[in-house]
Every structure is written in C-alpha cells, then in structure tokens.
Amino acid sequence: MSLLKKxxxxxLTFVSICFYTIFAxxxxxxxxxxxxxxxxxxxxxxxxxxxxxxxxxxxxxxIAILFRLIFLFAxxxxxxxxxxxxxxxxxxxxxxxxxxxxxxxxxxxxxxxILQATxxxxxxxxLNGSHYTNYPPINQLCFLLAALFSKHSILGxxxxxxxxxxxxxxxxxxxxxxxxxxxxxxxxxxxxYILNPFVIIEFTGNLHFEPVMLFFLxxxxxxxxxxxxxxxxxxxxxxxSVKLIPLLFLPLFYQWFIKNDISYITGIKKLIGxxxxxxxxxxxxFLPFFSIEFMTNYSNSVGLxxxxxxxxxxxxxxxxxxxxxxxxxxxxxxxGKMIPILTISFLLxxxxxxxxxxxxxxxxxxxxxxxxxxxxxxxxxxWYIGTLLILSxxxxxxxxxxxxxxxxxxxxxxxxxxxxxxxxxxxxxxxILYSFIIxxxxxxxxxxx
Numbered sequence: 001m002s003l004l005k006k007x008x009x010x011x012l013t014f015v016s017i018c019f020y021t022i023f024a025x026x027x028x029x030x031x032x033x034x035x036x037x038x039x040x041x042x043x044x045x046x047x048x049x050x051x052x053x054x055x056x057x058x059x060x061x062x063i064a065i066l067f068r069l070i071f072l073f074a075x076x077x078x079x080x081x082x083x084x085x086x087x088x089x090x091x092x093x094x095x096x097x098x099x100x101x102x103x104x105x106x107x108x109x110x111x112x113x114i115l116q117a118t119x120x121x122x123x124x125x126x127l128n129g130s131h132y133t134n135y136p137p138i139n140q141l142c143f144l145l146a147a148l149f150s151k152h153s154i155l156g157x158x159x160x161x162x163x164x165x166x167x168x169x170x171x172x173x174x175x176x177x178x179x180x181x182x183x184x185x186x187x188x189x190x191x192x193y194i195l196n197p198f199v200i201i202e203f204t205g206n207l208h209f210e211p212v213m214l215f216f217l218x219x220x221x222x223x224x225x226x227x228x229x230x231x232x233x234x235x236x237x238x239x240x241s242v243k244l245i246p247l248l249f250l251p252l253f254y255q256w257f258i259k260n261d262i263s264y265i266t267g268i269k270k271l272i273g274x275x276x277x278x279x280x281x282x283x284x285x286f287l288p289f290f291s292i293e294f295m296t297n298y299s300n301s302v303g304l305x306x307x308x309x310x311x312x313x314x315x316x317x318x319x320x321x322x323x324x325x326x327x328x329x330x331x332x333x334x335x336g337k338m339i340p341i342l343t344i345s346f347l348l349x350x351x352x353x354x355x356x357x358x359x360x361x362x363x364x365x366x367x368x369x370x371x372x373x374x375x376x377x378x379x380x381x382x383w384y385i386g387t388l389l390i391l392s393x394x395x396x397x398x399x400x401x402x403x404x405x406x407x408x409x410x411x412x413x414x415x416x417x418x419x420x421x422x423x424x425x426x427x428x429x430x431x432i433l434y435s436f437i438i439x440x441x442x443x444x445x446x447x448x449x
Contacts, residue, residue, distance in 0.1 A: 009052050013063050016045045020067055024074035024205060032415035035078075039408045042197035050191060057187065061173065064194045068166045068204040075158060078411065079206040083123035086157045088133050089143030090114035093151060098140065099294045103129035115152055123154075131304065132297040137285040138241040139209050161207050168211035169194065169203065172218055176393060179222045183359055189393045198404035199386060208383040213242035214390050221394075224256070225359050229270060233277030240278070241285040244302070245387060248373060250275065251347050252365045255356040308332070312380040312410040314430050317423065336378060343373045360394060367391040367400075382407045402436045 019042050027034060049055070049063075076082050088098040094113055106113055107121045107129070114120075121129050135143070142164050150156030176190040193199055203211050220235035239246045253274060261267035310316070316335060323331030347369045350356070356365045371388060374380055385407060388400035409429040413421040 009055050012045045012049050016042060016067060017070065020070045023201060024071045027077050029078045029411065029414045030417065032412045035411060036408060043405050046195055046197050049195065060191055060195065067200050071205045072159060072162055075155060076206045080124055080128065082158060082161065082207040083120045084128050084133065085143045085161060085207065086146060086154060087114065087120045087124065088135065088140055089147035090151055092140060092144045093147040097289055098133050099289050099297055102132060116154060119154065132301040134298065134301040136241045136244060137289060138238055142209060142212060158207065162204060165203055165207065165209065165211050168215040171215040172211060172390065175219045175222045179218060179225060179394065182225050183394060185394065192393055192401055193390045196389065196404055198407065199389065202383045203386065209242060210383055210386040213239045214386060216242065217246055218390060221363065229274050230277055233274045234281050237278045237281030240282050248347060248369060249366050250278065251351040252356055252362060252369065254351050256362055259357050309379045312426060313378050315376050316378045332378060339376055342376055346372045363391055364395045367395055367397060382410060397440055399433065399437045399440055403433050406432050
C-alpha cells in the first residue's frame with residue numbers, strides 16, 4: 001500500500017496515457033459505451049492525480065503537455081468541424097472570402113476552388129456545407145496558418161491547428177497562473193482546467209478553438225487587474241474575434257470602471273474608452289472581409305443557432321414540450337427570439353444589481369451570466385463549457401467541473417445513425433448538474449467571495 005502511494009503519480013500518469021492513446025487512435029464516436037468507459041477512467045485518474053499534493057507544479061505542467069501531445073497525429077473522432085476549418089483556411093489562401101460562398105455550391109457545380117475539396121465537403125457533412133461560415137476573423141487566421149503550412153494534406157492541417165491549440169492552452173496556463181497569484185488564490189486551481197480530460201479531448205483532440213479565445217480572455221483579465229485597461233480592451237476584442245461569446249461580458253464591466261475610480265466622471269470616461277477600444281479593435285479584425293453580403297450571410301448564419309439548431313438543451317427542451325402540448329408544433333422560432341432578450345435582461349440585472357467591483361466578483365458575474373445563457377440555449381455543444389470551466393478557476397464555484405464530466409452523456413446521440421438524442425440521458429445530465437448547483441448555492445460553505 002505504501003509503495004502504491006509512493007508511485008501513484010507515475011501509475012496514474014501511465015494509465016491516463018493508455019486511455020488517451022486509445023481515445024485518440026481507436027475510438028469511433030458511434031461506440032458510446034467504449035467512449036463512456038474511457039471518459040470515466042480518465043476523469044477518475046484526473047481526480048486522483050489532483051489529490052497528490054506532493055506533485056510539483058512543473059510535473060503537472062509536464063504531464064498536461066504530454067497528454068496533449070498524444071493526440072498530435074490523430075484525426076479528430078468526436079467532431080467533423082475541422083473539415084470546415086480546413087476548407088475556410090484554404091479558401092482564404094486561394095484569395096476567396098470564406099464568408100461569401102457555400103462549400104455545397106462549389107461541389108454541386110463541380111467547380112472545386114481548393115485541393116481535396118470533395119473529401120473536405122464529405123467530411124464536414126451536408127448540414128455544415130450548406131451554411132455560411134460563422135467563425136470570426138482571428139479564428140480564420142488560425143485556419144489560414146494551417147492551409148499555409150499544409151495545403152496538400154488534411155492530417156498536416158490537423159497537426160498545425162493542434163499545435164496552435166496546445167500553444168494557446170500553454171498561454172492560458174501562463175496567464176491563468178499569474179492572475180491567480182494576483183488574486184491571492186491557489187495557483188494549482190489552474191489544473192482544474194489544464195489537466196481536465198474534457199479540455200484535452202474536446203480542444204486538443206477535437207480541434208475546437210476555445211483555448212485561443214480563452215488565452216486572450218484570461219490575458220485581458222490579467223491586464224485589467226493590472227489597471228491596463230487599454231490593453232485589456234484590445235485583448236478582449238481579440239477573444240471576440242476568435243469566438244463571439246465574450247461579447248456577452250461587455251455590460252458587466254460597468255461597476256469595475258465606475259466604482260473603482262476616484263470619481264464617477266473619470267470612471268465613465270474610462271468605461272467609454274474601454275468599450276471604444278473593444279469595438280474598434282473588433283471592427284478592424286473584420287474589416288478585411290467586410291461587405292454588405294458578408295453582414296447578411298454572417299448574421300443569418302449566427303441566427304441559425306437561435307432559430308433552427310437544437311442539441312443537448314436544458315430549459316429549452318421543457319419549453320419546447322410545453323409548445324407541443326398547447327400549440328401542437330415546435331415553437332423554436334418564438335423561443336429562439338426570446339433567448340437573447342432573456343439573456344440580456346439577466347446580464348443587466350447582474351450589471352446593476354449585483355456587486356461586481358473586485359476581479360473575483362467580476363469573473364463570478366461572467367460565470368453566472370454565461371451559465372444562464374447556456375441553461376436556456378437551444379444548442380449546448382460540449383465544447384462550450386470550456387469558458388465556464390476557466391472562469392470557475394477564479395471563483396468559488398465548481399459546477400462547471402461537474403458539467404465537464406456529465407456532458408459526455410450528450411454524445412450518446414451519435415451512437416445512432418442518423419443521430420438522435422436520448423432525452424432520458426439529457427435529463428440525467430442536467431439533473432446531476434442542477435443538483436450540484438443547488439448544493440453549491442445553498443449548502444456548501446463558501447471558500448471566498
């Protein structure tokens with residue numbers, strides 16, 4: 001027993017390496033039970049690794065990078081989105097604006113503008129290929145880099161994108177640690193994100209670019225804590241230009257500037273300046289692609305997430321069933337229009353009626369506001385949780401950690417061909433999540449504000 005305790009770090013690392021290797025190179029997403037067993041095993045190893053208080057920070061960083069490198073040569077097996085990433089990057093490399101055309105149109109006209117077009121279109125699927133891209137400009141820059149260094153090989157493009165994501169996670173680790181130190185919080189909290197199997201699999205494994213957005217977001221929060229609000233604004237805009245979701249946080253900065261300054265007038269001026277920097281920087285990143293047609297296509301593409309798509313939803317599914325009961329059909333068109341209104345209303349409540357003066361209070365407000373949006377959203381893809389997870393590192397809340405574990409239940413939908421959700425498993429996912437949230441809010445003793 002003492003020998004096991006002495007070498008448990010090595011044993012758990014080895015077990016994790018084996019599980020990650022199987023996950024990366026011999027798993028099909030249709031094999032849900034194998035997926036579930038590997039997921040539970042990896043989270044078990046993750047939990048016990050974090051219990052080893054004798055492990056040095058350097059060793060944890062080493063294995064976090066090692067786990068990611070396992071996926072380096074693997075083709076993503078839980079997501080098809082990377083095919084569209086490669087398509088967009090190669091389109092830009094060939095001089096096309098990816099926001100103005102559909103992959104489906106080129107394929108139907110037998111007019112392939114890029115190498116491996118048919119293979120990429122088949123990989124992304126008809127649903128993806130029939131919609132205009134909605135990935136913001138800095139995200140497109142990442143796709144362009146993959147095309148620049150590997151325009152003849154899909155695997156080569158995958159490797160380049162994976163390296164970018166790993167580097168972004170290292171950036172999250174670096175600035176996350178510095179922010180934790182500045183907030184006088186345990187620096188090892190960062191491993192709740194960096195070592196989390198969900199993060200490693202969904203981001204490094206499946207090539208979702210949340211880490212690039214989170215790198216800019218955490219760096220922005222660190223600069224804000226340093227009172228360098230101009231740089232914070234530029235970096236926050238860069239985060240938005242990777243993924244649009246940080247736009248939701250803009251109202252929450254009100255109290256930070258108004259109540260942390262020597263006077264109300266000075267605070268207002270800085271707040272207006274901050275918003276100007278953010279919006280101007282975003283506009284600059286979009287400028288190379290800008291046109292009226294771009295605005296139409298992009299707004300329509302983003303709007304589809306509210307009006308058409310449904311996946312792993314929570315309260316929306318309840319509202320949908322109520323609509324079926326009383327109206328006899330799916331009310332997504334009406335409910336989808338209400339979601340932005342409800343989200344903005346909740347964010348304004350957090351902005352004006354909740355104390356958001358300290359950095360921890362501000363980040364907590366971001367966590368709660370984004371959580372509310374996800375709880376009522378029509379579509380809740382697993383990788384969305386990454387933002388909640390990194391924000392929770394700087395707060396007392398750990399429900400995103402629980403969600404990162406139970407989110408695997410949503411993948412049962414892909415065990416069916418064509419895919420079909422098991423609403424009992426979705427209900428179980430949210431029952432566990434909401435039970436934990438209730439416990440955190442009403443029973444668990446807070447560790448800090």
